[in-house]
Amino acid sequence: MIISNPINIRYLTNIQAEGVLLITRKDNIYITDSRYIESVNSALTVDDGIMVYDTRNLTIDDYENFFLFCNSVGFEENYVTYAKYKEYIHKYKIENIVETENMIEGHRVIKENNEIKKIKTACEITDKCFKHLLTFIKKGMTEKQIAVEIETYFKLNGAEDISFSPIVASGINSSMPHAIPTDKKIESGDIITIDMGCKYDGYCSDMTRTIFVDYIPEKQKKIYDLVLKNQLSTLEQLKDGANIKTICSQVQNSFEFNKFMLIHALGHGVGLTLHEGPILSTTNNQFLRENMVVTNEPGIYLPGNFGVRIEDTILITKNGCITLTNSEKNYIII
Amino acid sequence: MIISNPINIRYLTNIQAEGVLLITRKDNIYITDSRYIESVNSALTVDDGIMVYDTRNLTIDDYENFFLFCNSVGFEENYVTYAKYKEYIHKYKIENIVETENMIEGHRVIKENNEIKKIKTACEITDKCFKHLLTFIKKGMTEKQIAVEIETYFKLNGAEDISFSPIVASGINSSMPHAIPTDKKIESGDIITIDMGCKYDGYCSDMTRTIFVDYIPEKQKKIYDLVLKNQLSTLEQLKDGANIKTICSQVQNSFEFNKFMLIHALGHGVGLTLHEGPILSTTNNQFLRENMVVTNEPGIYLPGNFGVRIEDTILITKNGCITLTNSEKNYIII
Numbered sequence: 001m002i003i004s005n006p007i008n009i010r011y012l013t014n015i016q017a018e019g020v021l022l023i024t025r026k027d028n029i030y031i032t033d034s035r036y037i038e039s040v041n042s043a044l045t046v047d048d049g050i051m052v053y054d055t056r057n058l059t060i061d062d063y064e065n066f067f068l069f070c071n072s073v074g075f076e077e078n079y080v081t082y083a084k085y086k087e088y089i090h091k092y093k094i095e096n097i098v099e100t101e102n103m104i105e106g107h108r109v110i111k112e113n114n115e116i117k118k119i120k121t122a123c124e125i126t127d128k129c130f131k132h133l134l135t136f137i138k139k140g141m142t143e144k145q146i147a148v149e150i151e152t153y154f155k156l157n158g159a160e161d162i163s164f165s166p167i168v169a170s171g172i173n174s175s176m177p178h179a180i181p182t183d184k185k186i187e188s189g190d191i192i193t194i195d196m197g198c199k200y201d202g203y204c205s206d207m208t209r210t211i212f213v214d215y216i217p218e219k220q221k222k223i224y225d226l227v228l229k230n231q232l233s234t235l236e237q238l239k240d241g242a243n244i245k246t247i248c249s250q251v252q253n254s255f256e257f258n259k260f261m262l263i264h265a266l267g268h269g270v271g272l273t274l275h276e277g278p279i280l281s282t283t284n285n286q287f288l289r290e291n292m293v294v295t296n297e298p299g300i301y302l303p304g305n306f307g308v309r310i311e312d313t314i315l316i317t318k319n320g321c322i323t324l325t326n327s328e329k330n331y332i333i334i
Numbered sequence: 335m336i337i338s339n340p341i342n343i344r345y346l347t348n349i350q351a352e353g354v355l356l357i358t359r360k361d362n363i364y365i366t367d368s369r370y371i372e373s374v375n376s377a378l379t380v381d382d383g384i385m386v387y388d389t390r391n392l393t394i395d396d397y398e399n400f401f402l403f404c405n406s407v408g409f410e411e412n413y414v415t416y417a418k419y420k421e422y423i424h425k426y427k428i429e430n431i432v433e434t435e436n437m438i439e440g441h442r443v444i445k446e447n448n449e450i451k452k453i454k455t456a457c458e459i460t461d462k463c464f465k466h467l468l469t470f471i472k473k474g475m476t477e478k479q480i481a482v483e484i485e486t487y488f489k490l491n492g493a494e495d496i497s498f499s500p501i502v503a504s505g506i507n508s509s510m511p512h513a514i515p516t517d518k519k520i521e522s523g524d525i526i527t528i529d530m531g532c533k534y535d536g537y538c539s540d541m542t543r544t545i546f547v548d549y550i551p552e553k554q555k556k557i558y559d560l561v562l563k564n565q566l567s568t569l570e571q572l573k574d575g576a577n578i579k580t581i582c583s584q585v586q587n588s589f590e591f592n593k594f595m596l597i598h599a600l601g602h603g604v605g606l607t608l609h610e611g612p613i614l615s616t617t618n619n620q621f622l623r624e625n626m627v628v629t630n631e632p633g634i635y636l637p638g639n640f641g642v643r644i645e646d647t648i649l650i651t652k653n654g655c656i657t658l659t660n661s662e663k664n665y666i667i668i
Contacts, residue, residue, distance in 0.1 A: 016514075017512075033598075034595075034597040034598065035510075035511045035512050035597065035598050036512065038509065038510055038635075038637045038638075039510050039512070039513075075416075077415065077416040077417040077420075078415055078416075078417045079415060080415060080416055081411065081412055081413060081414060081415055081416070082409075082411040082412075082414055082415070082416050082419040082433075083411040083412045083433070085416040086411075099416070099417070144489060144490070145490065147489075148485075148486050148489045148490055151482070151485060151486075151489075152482050152485075152486055155478060155481075155482045155485075156478070156479065156482055161499070165495070175372065176369075176372055176373050177369045178351075178369055178370065178373070179373075261368075263368040263369060264367075264368065264369050301372075303372045304372075
């Protein structure tokens with residue numbers, strides 16, 4: 001098999017570089033270029049059983065010999081571009097190339113203990129960041145300033161990186177689920193949606209809170225209550241064996257009963273990437289499994305008006321679930 | 335043609351979202367999901383001539399009708415995964431799918447005036463950031479703290495974003511061209527490589543400077559001089575019509591004459607992405623053209639010891655070139 005997705009390579013080997021991993025009949029081989037040779041060699045030990053090659057030292061024959069006695073060679077059809085797919089066939093002289101259908105991603109969906117520990121730590125740092133923000137945010141600051149503060153906090157307080165560019169959307173901007181922070185200043189009466197997460201040793205966290213400035217307008221309160229009610233009722237249903245479609249449909253029905261819509265998925269898996277399997281949507285008929293880590297993030301958006309989203313990162317257990325992000329979800333007025 | 339690469343979509347339409355752009359015989363169509371409908375509609379005017387569809391409102395028949403009378407449909411083989419390629423053929427019922435061979439990327443290589451203006455602004459912000467760093471960096475600070483300061487400076491001083499995670503590599507860490515900032519503290523006698531860039535209205539800058547702490551060890555001085563000499567002699571040769579291979583080979587020869595190696599490309603194109611065409615390497619036999627924007631970044635790396643890289647973003651002109659990043663390149667001792 002040829003593994004090209006750097007996330008899958010990291011999952012299997014802990015290597016963080018640009019290159020491909022070949023699992024051949026004889027050897028495990030990592031091919032990279034001269035820029036990364038030093039750091040890759042220092043990340044591996046003899047026990048890893050991985051041979052590292054520099055592209056400069058490989059001949060056409062070398063490439064053709066790697067899979068010489070293999071009946072078929074697997075590749076990641078959801079990562080490899082069509083151009084690369086053709087290049088692989090030619091370069092490695094592959095007679096029978098086979099789609100591996102998310103083989104490694106399938107493993108990644110169920111988290112091992114050491115992975116859960118890392119996600120937990122990322123979530124703890126996220127909670128601490130939120131606590132910090134509640135004293136940091138002041139009227140007159142811009143959304144951008146708050147977003148930069150989030151990044152700085154994460155990077156100087158134990159996180160390796162952000163898991164995505166934080167969303168800080170205030171007032172009317174909160175009606176866009178994927179708003180980009182602007183120079184708009186925080187004002188009295190604003191609602192602020194803060195969606196943020198960090199990475200700890202490669203593993204992501206993801207949390208959203210919606211807070212209020214000075215007071216809570218009646219219409220916002222009503223929608224906040226509805227979103228929170230659905231976030232909490234979903235929590236009660238997340239457990240090993242639960243049907244994803246059923247859970248998502250309940251939220252959709254509750255929203256529609258109140259004349260609103262669920263315009264995005266209820267959640268997604270979280271791990272080495274921010275978005276991975278399983279997707280929590282009304283069209284996914286799969287079942288939750290113990291040690292999956294997923295988000296639970298219902299949201300309602302009124303275009304040109306405002307939006308509310310509340311999101312936690314959740315560990316699925318045998319009999320229920322454990323909320324890994326634990327910041328306050330009752331009304332927060334700053 | 336089906337355009338899937340968000341950078342190419344932004345280049346053509348200014349839309350920043352998740353979706354695909356279809357150029358059909360009749361219409362220009364952008365298909366996105368409910369999360370982005372509001373922001374896409376607000377980014378477009380009637381003059382753009384683009385119809386926006388929500389995936390939720392499209393039927394199987396709609397997809398099959400988009401390219402109904404087209405003999406062939408182009409797609410981006412260097413962006414689209416093998417799985418998506420198969421999905422497109424099925425979904426749009428395409429009989430003859432054609433690789434477009436970097437059609438749009440080819441246009442992107444030669445910058446228009448409004449694009450050059452944006453890159454220039456990104457470079458100016460980068461120079462200002464470097465000036466700020468020279469007063470900010472103190473012994474005892476960690477590489478990470480400096481990297482976070484770079485990001486914060488960019489985001490609060492006119493840049494839309496960083497163009498890549500800044501590299502701050504001090505002492506022995508500087509021997510890795512792609513070092514990730516660590517908790518190592520800046521010490522007397524350190525060499526510090528700072529590679530950074532920002533985005534202004536989508537367009538990137540890229541600059542590297544190597545500076546010294548307290549004094550310059552003799553061995554470092556010798557290598558700094560050699561790298562700078564090659565960076566400056568390259569500048570003299572960059573112009574419309576110059577052969578890329580020839581320029582890169584001269585640097586390679588100069589390094590090898592001194593018993594060092596050029597282990598990475600001499601440079602790369604810069605635009606809406608940090609790395610784009612043309613690649614400045616000893617195997618690229620193409621010629622530079624007026625209004626290309628490229629980096630010029632020779633570097634020497636001594637594993638386990640230290641490294642030196644000096645890089646500017648450069649605009650190619652009819653008779654020469656214009657350096658868009660203008661920070662000091664003579665010895666800087668802090």
